[in-house]
Protein backbone atom coordinates (compact mmCIF):
# COMPACT_ATOMS: atom_id res chain seq x y z
CA UNK A 1 0.00 0.00 0.00
CA UNK A 2 1.21 3.47 -0.78
CA UNK A 3 1.32 5.37 2.48
CA UNK A 4 0.57 8.68 0.81
CA UNK A 5 -2.93 8.91 -0.55
CA UNK A 6 -2.07 11.81 -2.87
CA UNK A 7 0.75 10.18 -4.75
CA UNK A 8 0.83 6.80 -6.31
CA UNK A 9 4.52 6.11 -6.68
CA UNK A 10 5.47 2.83 -8.34
CA UNK A 11 6.27 0.26 -5.66
CA UNK A 12 9.68 -0.67 -7.17
CA UNK A 13 10.71 2.99 -6.90
CA UNK A 14 9.88 3.11 -3.20
CA UNK A 15 11.66 -0.21 -2.59
CA UNK A 16 14.73 1.01 -4.48
CA UNK A 17 14.91 4.11 -2.27
CA UNK A 18 14.52 2.03 0.88
CA UNK A 19 17.30 -0.35 -0.19
CA UNK A 20 19.68 2.30 -1.54
CA UNK A 21 23.20 2.48 -0.14
CA UNK A 22 24.16 5.73 -1.84
CA UNK A 23 21.62 8.22 -3.19
CA UNK A 24 22.97 10.91 -5.51
CA UNK A 25 20.88 14.00 -6.26
CA UNK A 26 21.41 16.74 -8.83
CA UNK A 27 19.39 19.92 -8.32
CA UNK A 28 18.92 22.88 -10.63
CA UNK A 29 17.19 26.22 -10.40
CA UNK A 30 13.74 24.55 -10.43
CA UNK A 31 14.03 23.35 -6.84
CA UNK A 32 14.31 26.96 -5.65
CA UNK A 33 11.46 28.23 -7.87
CA UNK A 34 8.96 27.61 -5.08
CA UNK A 35 11.12 29.74 -2.79
CA UNK A 36 10.57 32.66 -5.15
CA UNK A 37 13.96 32.57 -6.92
CA UNK A 38 13.35 32.85 -10.67
CA UNK A 39 14.94 30.12 -12.78
CA UNK A 40 17.33 31.01 -15.57
CA UNK A 41 15.00 30.18 -18.40
CA UNK A 42 11.90 31.85 -17.04
CA UNK A 43 11.11 35.35 -18.15
CA UNK A 44 12.24 37.81 -15.52
CA UNK A 45 9.88 40.24 -13.93
CA UNK A 46 10.05 43.84 -12.76
CA UNK A 47 13.27 45.77 -13.03
CA UNK A 48 15.11 43.01 -14.83
CA UNK A 49 12.38 41.96 -17.29
CA UNK A 50 14.27 43.48 -20.20
CA UNK A 51 17.39 41.36 -19.68
CA UNK A 52 18.08 37.72 -20.46
CA UNK A 53 19.89 36.14 -17.49
CA UNK A 54 21.88 34.02 -19.89
CA UNK A 55 23.29 37.21 -21.33
CA UNK A 56 24.13 38.70 -17.93
CA UNK A 57 25.87 35.62 -16.54
CA UNK A 58 28.95 35.74 -18.76
CA UNK A 59 32.48 37.15 -18.52
CA UNK A 60 31.81 39.12 -21.71
CA UNK A 61 28.81 40.84 -20.14
CA UNK A 62 30.92 41.70 -17.10
CA UNK A 63 33.69 43.14 -19.25
CA UNK A 64 31.21 45.21 -21.21
CA UNK A 65 29.09 46.40 -18.33
CA UNK A 66 30.44 45.38 -14.91
CA UNK A 67 28.09 47.81 -13.17
CA UNK A 68 25.00 46.14 -14.66
CA UNK A 69 26.17 42.60 -13.89
CA UNK A 70 27.20 43.47 -10.33
CA UNK A 71 23.81 45.11 -9.72
CA UNK A 72 21.94 42.10 -11.11
CA UNK A 73 23.80 39.79 -8.76
CA UNK A 74 23.24 42.22 -5.87
CA UNK A 75 19.52 41.97 -6.62
CA UNK A 76 19.66 38.16 -6.74
CA UNK A 77 21.71 38.05 -3.52
CA UNK A 78 19.06 40.13 -1.86
CA UNK A 79 16.28 37.84 -3.16
CA UNK A 80 18.15 34.79 -1.88
CA UNK A 81 18.74 36.38 1.54
CA UNK A 82 15.00 36.98 1.92
CA UNK A 83 13.98 33.57 0.52
CA UNK A 84 13.36 30.50 2.66
CA UNK A 85 14.06 26.86 1.85
CA UNK A 86 10.85 25.23 0.58
CA UNK A 87 9.45 21.74 1.30
CA UNK A 88 11.58 20.33 -1.55
CA UNK A 89 14.85 21.50 0.01
CA UNK A 90 13.67 20.29 3.43
CA UNK A 91 12.69 16.84 2.10
CA UNK A 92 16.21 16.35 0.70
CA UNK A 93 17.69 17.17 4.10
CA UNK A 94 15.44 14.48 5.62
CA UNK A 95 16.36 11.97 2.90
CA UNK A 96 20.05 12.48 3.71
CA UNK A 97 19.34 11.27 7.27
CA UNK A 98 17.47 8.18 6.08
CA UNK A 99 20.04 6.64 3.72
CA UNK A 100 23.54 5.31 4.47
CA UNK A 101 25.26 7.62 1.99
CA UNK A 102 23.90 10.73 0.31
CA UNK A 103 25.48 13.27 -2.02
CA UNK A 104 23.73 16.41 -3.19
CA UNK A 105 25.22 17.95 -6.32
CA UNK A 106 23.71 21.34 -7.04
CA UNK A 107 23.92 23.80 -9.90
CA UNK A 108 22.39 26.41 -7.62
CA UNK A 109 24.39 29.19 -6.07
CA UNK A 110 21.70 30.26 -3.60
CA UNK A 111 22.79 28.29 -0.51
CA UNK A 112 19.19 27.19 0.23
CA UNK A 113 20.20 23.51 0.56
CA UNK A 114 22.64 24.42 3.33
CA UNK A 115 19.96 26.50 5.05
CA UNK A 116 17.55 23.53 4.80
CA UNK A 117 20.05 21.35 6.66
CA UNK A 118 21.66 19.32 3.87
CA UNK A 119 25.23 18.38 4.76
CA UNK A 120 27.07 16.65 1.94
CA UNK A 121 26.80 19.21 -0.87
CA UNK A 122 28.86 19.64 -4.03
CA UNK A 123 28.33 23.15 -5.40
CA UNK A 124 29.02 22.94 -9.13
CA UNK A 125 28.54 26.61 -9.93
CA UNK A 126 29.90 28.32 -6.81
CA UNK A 127 27.99 30.42 -4.33
CA UNK A 128 26.46 33.84 -4.78
CA UNK A 129 27.36 34.96 -1.27
CA UNK A 130 31.10 34.73 -2.02
CA UNK A 131 33.02 37.38 -3.93
CA UNK A 132 36.25 37.07 -5.88
CA UNK A 133 38.62 39.20 -7.91
CA UNK A 134 37.85 39.24 -11.63
CA UNK A 135 41.59 39.46 -12.39
CA UNK A 136 43.07 36.57 -10.44
CA UNK A 137 40.03 34.69 -9.11
CA UNK A 138 41.12 34.93 -5.48
CA UNK A 139 38.35 35.04 -2.88
CA UNK A 140 37.90 38.45 -1.28
CA UNK A 141 36.04 38.88 1.99
CA UNK A 142 36.51 42.59 2.71
CA UNK A 143 36.73 45.66 0.56
CA UNK A 144 36.26 49.41 0.81
CA UNK A 145 32.66 50.54 0.36
CA UNK A 146 33.26 53.85 -1.32
CA UNK A 147 30.28 53.83 -3.65
CA UNK A 148 32.19 52.36 -6.56
CA UNK A 149 30.22 49.61 -8.36
CA UNK A 150 31.56 47.01 -8.63
CA UNK A 151 33.91 47.53 -5.71
CA UNK A 152 37.61 46.88 -6.25
CA UNK A 153 39.94 44.17 -5.01
CA UNK A 154 41.91 45.48 -2.01
CA UNK A 155 44.99 43.53 -3.19
CA UNK A 156 45.29 44.42 -6.86
CA UNK A 157 42.61 47.00 -7.64
CA UNK A 158 40.84 44.64 -10.06
CA UNK A 159 37.05 44.60 -10.22
CA UNK A 160 35.19 42.29 -7.85
CA UNK A 161 32.62 39.75 -9.08
CA UNK A 162 30.50 36.98 -7.55
CA UNK A 163 32.19 33.60 -7.04
CA UNK A 164 29.91 31.78 -9.46
CA UNK A 165 30.63 29.92 -12.68
CA UNK A 166 29.41 31.89 -15.68
CA UNK A 167 28.44 30.60 -19.11
CA UNK A 168 31.60 30.02 -21.06
CA UNK A 169 33.68 29.41 -17.91
CA UNK A 170 35.09 26.09 -16.75
CA UNK A 171 33.93 24.40 -13.60
CA UNK A 172 36.67 23.91 -11.00
CA UNK A 173 38.38 20.66 -12.05
CA UNK A 174 38.21 18.96 -8.65
CA UNK A 175 34.51 19.83 -8.23
CA UNK A 176 33.65 18.36 -11.61
CA UNK A 177 35.72 15.25 -10.96
CA UNK A 178 33.93 14.67 -7.65
CA UNK A 179 30.53 15.14 -9.30
CA UNK A 180 31.24 12.69 -12.11
CA UNK A 181 32.66 9.98 -9.86
CA UNK A 182 29.71 10.42 -7.47
CA UNK A 183 27.20 10.05 -10.32
CA UNK A 184 29.00 6.86 -11.30
CA UNK A 185 29.21 5.36 -7.83
CA UNK A 186 25.77 5.94 -6.30
CA UNK A 187 23.02 3.40 -6.85
CA UNK A 188 20.16 5.86 -7.36
CA UNK A 189 20.32 9.17 -9.19
CA UNK A 190 17.65 11.87 -8.89
CA UNK A 191 17.64 14.89 -11.22
CA UNK A 192 15.44 17.63 -9.77
CA UNK A 193 14.47 20.97 -11.33
CA UNK A 194 17.31 20.97 -13.82
CA UNK A 195 16.71 21.82 -17.46
CA UNK A 196 19.46 19.35 -18.39
CA UNK A 197 20.76 21.48 -21.21
CA UNK A 198 23.66 23.21 -19.43
CA UNK A 199 26.88 21.21 -19.69
CA UNK A 200 28.69 19.63 -18.03
CA UNK A 201 25.99 19.23 -15.35
CA UNK A 202 23.57 17.77 -17.93
CA UNK A 203 25.92 14.87 -18.57
CA UNK A 204 25.73 13.67 -14.95
CA UNK A 205 22.29 11.99 -15.18
CA UNK A 206 23.32 10.41 -18.47
CA UNK A 207 26.46 9.08 -16.81
CA UNK A 208 24.21 7.46 -14.20
CA UNK A 209 22.05 5.98 -16.99
CA UNK A 210 25.13 4.58 -18.74
CA UNK A 211 26.24 2.91 -15.51
CA UNK A 212 22.85 1.24 -15.08
CA UNK A 213 21.77 3.24 -12.01
CA UNK A 214 18.14 3.71 -11.11
CA UNK A 215 17.23 7.16 -12.37
CA UNK A 216 14.44 9.50 -11.27
CA UNK A 217 13.54 12.93 -12.57
CA UNK A 218 11.31 15.47 -10.84
CA UNK A 219 10.27 18.38 -13.04
CA UNK A 220 6.93 19.88 -14.12
CA UNK A 221 8.18 20.03 -17.74
CA UNK A 222 9.88 17.42 -19.88
CA UNK A 223 13.62 17.85 -20.48
CA UNK A 224 16.07 16.23 -22.92
CA UNK A 225 16.82 13.50 -20.34
CA UNK A 226 13.19 12.65 -19.52
CA UNK A 227 12.98 9.77 -22.02
CA UNK A 228 16.10 8.16 -20.49
CA UNK A 229 14.79 8.16 -16.90
CA UNK A 230 13.35 5.06 -15.23
CA UNK A 231 10.95 7.20 -13.21
CA UNK A 232 10.08 10.59 -14.69
CA UNK A 233 7.86 12.25 -12.05
CA UNK A 234 6.04 15.24 -13.46
CA UNK A 235 5.29 18.07 -11.03
CA UNK A 236 6.82 20.66 -8.73
CA UNK A 237 9.56 19.36 -6.44
CA UNK A 238 8.06 21.14 -3.43
CA UNK A 239 5.10 18.78 -3.67
CA UNK A 240 6.65 15.57 -5.03
CA UNK A 241 9.76 15.35 -2.84
CA UNK A 242 8.02 15.49 0.56
CA UNK A 243 5.51 12.88 -0.67
CA UNK A 244 8.30 10.64 -1.95
CA UNK A 245 10.22 10.83 1.33
CA UNK A 246 7.03 10.16 3.27
CA UNK A 247 6.20 7.17 1.07
CA UNK A 248 9.68 5.64 1.38
CA UNK A 249 10.27 6.37 5.09
CA UNK A 250 6.83 6.78 6.66
Ligand code: OAD
Nearest residue numbers: 028029030033039040041107165193194195198221236237
Ligand atom coordinates in the same frame (compact mmCIF):
# COMPACT_ATOMS: atom_id res chain seq x y z
P1 OAD B 1 17.06 26.31 -15.69
O1 OAD B 1 16.55 27.69 -15.38
O2 OAD B 1 17.75 26.05 -16.94
O3 OAD B 1 15.87 25.27 -15.62
C1 OAD B 1 14.98 25.22 -14.54
C2 OAD B 1 14.27 23.89 -14.60
O4 OAD B 1 13.45 23.82 -13.44
C3 OAD B 1 13.35 23.70 -15.80
O5 OAD B 1 13.55 22.42 -16.34
C4 OAD B 1 11.95 23.84 -15.18
O6 OAD B 1 10.98 23.03 -15.87
C5 OAD B 1 12.19 23.30 -13.81
N1 OAD B 1 11.23 23.77 -12.79
C6 OAD B 1 10.53 24.93 -12.76
N2 OAD B 1 9.76 24.98 -11.66
C7 OAD B 1 9.99 23.83 -10.97
C8 OAD B 1 9.51 23.28 -9.74
N3 OAD B 1 8.61 23.93 -8.98
N4 OAD B 1 9.95 22.06 -9.35
C9 OAD B 1 10.87 21.39 -10.11
N5 OAD B 1 11.35 21.86 -11.26
C10 OAD B 1 10.93 23.06 -11.69
O7 OAD B 1 17.95 25.92 -14.44
P2 OAD B 1 19.20 25.01 -14.39
O8 OAD B 1 19.00 23.73 -15.10
O9 OAD B 1 19.65 24.99 -12.98
O10 OAD B 1 24.38 28.46 -14.43
O11 OAD B 1 20.20 25.90 -15.21
C11 OAD B 1 21.48 25.56 -15.18
C12 OAD B 1 22.38 26.73 -15.08
O12 OAD B 1 22.00 27.74 -15.99
C13 OAD B 1 22.36 27.45 -13.76
O13 OAD B 1 23.07 26.83 -12.75
C14 OAD B 1 23.01 28.71 -14.13
C15 OAD B 1 22.23 28.98 -15.36
O14 OAD B 1 22.90 29.77 -16.19
C16 OAD B 1 25.24 29.46 -14.46
O15 OAD B 1 25.03 30.55 -13.95
C17 OAD B 1 26.51 29.08 -15.13
